[in-house]
Amino acid sequence: MKIEHLAIWTENIEVMCNFYMKYFGMQSNNMYINEKKGFCSYFLSWEDETTRIEIMSQDGKITSQPNKMIGLAHFALSVGSEERVLELTEQLRNDGYEILSEPRHTGDGYFESAIGDPEGNYVEITV
Secondary structure, three states: OOOOEEEEEOOOHHHHHHHHHHHHOOEEOOOEEEOOOOEEEEEEEOOOOOOEEEEEEEOOOOOOOOOOOOOOOOEEEEOOOHHHHHHHHHHHHHOOOOEEEEEEEOOOOOEEEEEEOOOOOEEEEEO
């Protein structure tokens, strides 16, 4: 078994799609649109990988739940090396994204940093 995809609701689908493509090297399919439901989405993936991220938007959909302490807490994207974690963290900082956790070795064996994506989702950047 494996995770096939992770879905993220967004208020600005183009900004979120471009963020993951620019900083994490993902590619996008063509936008899926369901006009009847006012729903649209992109699936993002890496070349030669089957796990995907779906970025979704729907007219009138409530997309944020402040102070919610159940459900998805974060997800981690592996960039391959400690050097790349450091480089990408600095690139994101220089581009104005909030660094939520500076690069470090964690107690559970990861080397990681964490950032807020354009809509504040907690994203870990790991080896």
